[in-house]
Amino acid sequence: xEHLSGFVLPNSGHNRDDEAxxxxxxxxxxxxxxxxxxxxxxxxxxxxxxHEAFLLSSFExxxxxxxxxxxxxxxxxxxxxxxxxxxxKGDKKTSxxxxxxxxxxxxxxxxxxxxxxxxxIHHGLFPGMDFYNNLPxxxxxxxxxxxxxxxxxxxxxxxxxVLIGVVVHRTxxxxxxxxxxxxxxxxxLYWHLVDLIWIYxxxxxYLIH
Amino acid sequence: MExxxxxxxxxxxxxxxxxxHWSTLVTLLLLTVVTVVISVFGANLAALxxxxxxxxxxVKVIVVAYYFMHLKYDKKLYTxxxxxxxxxxxxxxxxxxxxxxxx
Numbered sequence: 080x081e082h083l084s085g086f087v088l089p090n091s092g093h094n095r096d097d098e099a100x101x102x103x104x105x106x107x108x109x110x111x112x113x114x115x116x117x118x119x120x121x122x123x124x125x126x127x128x129x130h131e132a133f134l135l136s137s138f139e140x141x142x143x144x145x146x147x148x149x150x151x152x153x154x155x156x157x158x159x160x161x162x163x164x165x166x167x168k169g170d171k172k173t174s175x176x177x178x179x180x181x182x183x184x185x186x187x188x189x190x191x192x193x194x195x196x197x198x199x200i201h202h203g204l205f206p207g208m209d210f211y212n213n214l215p216x217x218x219x220x221x222x223x224x225x226x227x228x229x230x231x232x233x234x235x236x237x238x239x240x241v242l243i244g245v246v247v248h249r250t251x252x253x254x255x256x257x258x259x260x261x262x263x264x265x266x267x268l269y270w271h272l273v274d275l276i277w278i279y280x281x282x283x284x285y286l287i288h
Numbered sequence: 289m290e291x292x293x294x295x296x297x298x299x300x301x302x303x304x305x306x307x308x309h310w311s312t313l314v315t316l317l318l319l320t321v322v323t324v325v326i327s328v329f330g331a332n333l334a335a336l337x338x339x340x341x342x343x344x345x346x347v348k349v350i351v352v353a354y355y356f357m358h359l360k361y362d363k364k365l366y367t368x369x370x371x372x373x374x375x376x377x378x379x380x381x382x383x384x385x386x387x388x389x390x391x
Binding site for chain 1: 301303304305306309310312313316317320323324327328338341342344345348349352353355356357358362363366369370373376377380381384385388
């Protein structure tokens with residue numbers, strides 16, 4: 080075997096395909112879009128059936144907090160896009176800082192969401208509570224969809240935050256670097272999707288009056 | 289229009305500048321302000337404000353996808369796939385609405 084000692088398979092140790100990895104993330108995002116898409120269609124139909132009730136109920140939501148959260152997500156989308164720019168330039172330190180900023184903003188979003196939900200639950204608007212159970216059908220449907228859709232979205236924020244945490248860790252370990260940053264890009268794509276969904280949720284629930 | 293060699297593994301990677309990202313953010317924030325202002329102060333134009341809000345949201349989504357999600361610089365295949373999914377969803381929505389209004 081001596082004569083093979085210097086032999087290296089053309090692709091050995093480099094079985095990675097960043098383009099395929101990105102395509103995989105996009106295909107996953109499409110399934111996510113259709114998941115939320117189905118919920119948006121449910122929203123549309125219930126809203127057509129309960130037009131007045133939906134308009135009235137939307138006044139219960141806090142436009143200021145909704146707007147702040149919109150701004151928080153837009154800024155966090157920029158910081159994660161910048162983290163990709165930084166790693167592409169080989170500036171790992173800046174990339175990690177920007178990722179941590181994004182992570183921080185995701186927590187701000189969740190804390191604001193927590194206060195919003197608490198206020199609604201305090202008023203008995205969570206599905207199954209006494210006050211909720213006595214609401215007219217249309218109002219109940221509005222709050223049902225509000226909790227389901229913002230809840231599923233918040234779950235995505237949590238998953239995205241964990242994913243960003245993984246990217247931070249791997250960047251620090253140098254497993255993500257200037258030559259190999261597909262993970263940062265894919266985390267970015269996922270995070271932007273979470274932002275995209277909120278861009279529609281915000282006007283449909285908070286601003287329809 | 290950038291023309292990258294699509295077959296090559298070493299196609300030049302486009303690096304968006306920090307400045308570009310700032311501009312994208314400012315655009316998105318301005319659009320958000322417009323939506324909120326229309327909604328809060330144009331309350332008596334209910335139907336119009338919902339349509340406008342959705343239209344502006346769609347513009348924001350396109351800006352995010354095009355710049356932040358890098359579709360502008362990626363292979364065109366991604367853009368086509370996104371459009372395909374968008375058309376699919378729009379078809380579901382429009383068909384459902386048409387069905388509703390015809391009953």
